[in-house]
Amino acid sequence: MLLTLRVRDLLLASWDADPEQIARALPPGLAPAPLDGRHLVTLAALRYTSGRLGRVPVVPFSQLNVRAYVEHEGEPAVVFLLARVTLPGMAAALLGAPYRPARLRVARGRAEASGLGVSIAYEPVGAHDPSPLTEHVLGLYEAAGLRAFRIRRGPAVWQRAEARGSARADPLVALGFDVSAPPSLLYAESAAFEADVPPRRVR
Numbered sequence: 001m002l003l004t005l006r007v008r009d010l011l012l013a014s015w016d017a018d019p020e021q022i023a024r025a026l027p028p029g030l031a032p033a034p035l036d037g038r039h040l041v042t043l044a045a046l047r048y049t050s051g052r053l054g055r056v057p058v059v060p061f062s063q064l065n066v067r068a069y070v071e072h073e074g075e076p077a078v079v080f081l082l083a084r085v086t087l088p089g090m091a092a093a094l095l096g097a098p099y100r101p102a103r104l105r106v107a108r109g110r111a112e113a114s115g116l117g118v119s120i121a122y123e124p125v126g127a128h129d130p131s132p133l134t135e136h137v138l139g140l141y142e143a144a145g146l147r148a149f150r151i152r153r154g155p156a157v158w159q160r161a162e163a164r165g166s167a168r169a170d171p172l173v174a175l176g177f178d179v180s181a182p183p184s185l186l187y188a189e190s191a192a193f194e195a196d197v198p199p200r201r202v203r
Contacts, residue, residue: 001198005051005058007191009108010156012133013120013167013183014042022068025081025175027142029203033071035132040184041177042067042133043118043169045104045111046191048089053197061089062104064113066171070140072148072202077138082171084116095198098143108189109164117170120163124187128160133186141199149199154192161185 019039022032032039044065051058066082084102085092093099105112111120134156139149162185169179 001054001196003051003053003058003195003197005048005193007193008047008049008189009106010044010046010188010191011106011111011120011122011161012042012044012186013111013169014040014133014186015169015172015177015179015181015183017041017068017177021176025177026068026070026079027140027146029146030070030072030079030140033069033076035069040069040133041172041175042069043111043120043172043183045106045118045120047106059088059091061086062106063089063099064102064104064106064111064116064118066175069136072138072140075138076132076136077140077148078136080139080141081175083141084113096143096147098141117168117173119168120183120185121165121167122161122163122185122187124159124161124189126160128158128186131158131186134158134188139199140202145201146203147199148202149195149197152194154194156188156191159187159189161187 019032085099
């Protein structure tokens with residue numbers, strides 16, 4: 001079944017990370033892969049404003065996820081280590097998505113989840129060079145085995161962003177990552193995705 005989603009205020013906050021620590025956080029059988037020579041972990045925040053699952057409308061909801069980067073069967077991939085959504089997004093759990101509910105505030109200039117210990121204030125500052133962070137099409141997550149899905153991306157204009165004040169990302173700290181340095185930030189005001197669901201089990 002085809003899932004289409006329109007997105008607003010997509011923020012990617014990335015930190016350099018020890019590849020051995022990334023490996024400890026990954027599902028069994030996966031190993032971290034560098035992006036442009038750097039090993040990264042990313043906290044992503046976004047708002048789904050509309051969409052459809054087949055012919056059924058998708059109600060708006062927000063999401064926060066933690067991701068790392070691997071190579072799977074010779075292809076770069078994103079591994080989702082954690083995913084939290086506002087209550088309307090929990091309907092996706094019926095399709096096998098490993099979501100848990102949370103109170104999230106996602107808007108231009110701020111991503112916040114006070115109950116999770118996440119707070120990032122930022123300001124978009126202009127165009128950025130192409131980045132592999134925004135180009136992955138294969139997603140992986142663990143739910144009774146490793147599952148995979150492919151994303152088809154619509155147009156998006158990515159911008160660099162600068163943090164305003166200190167960023168807080170406790171979910172990454174809980175996984176053993178050092179987030180004391182300022183993150184690298186990328187921001188897209190709008191984006192769109194398509195994927196065939198449910199994800200397939202790969203092992």
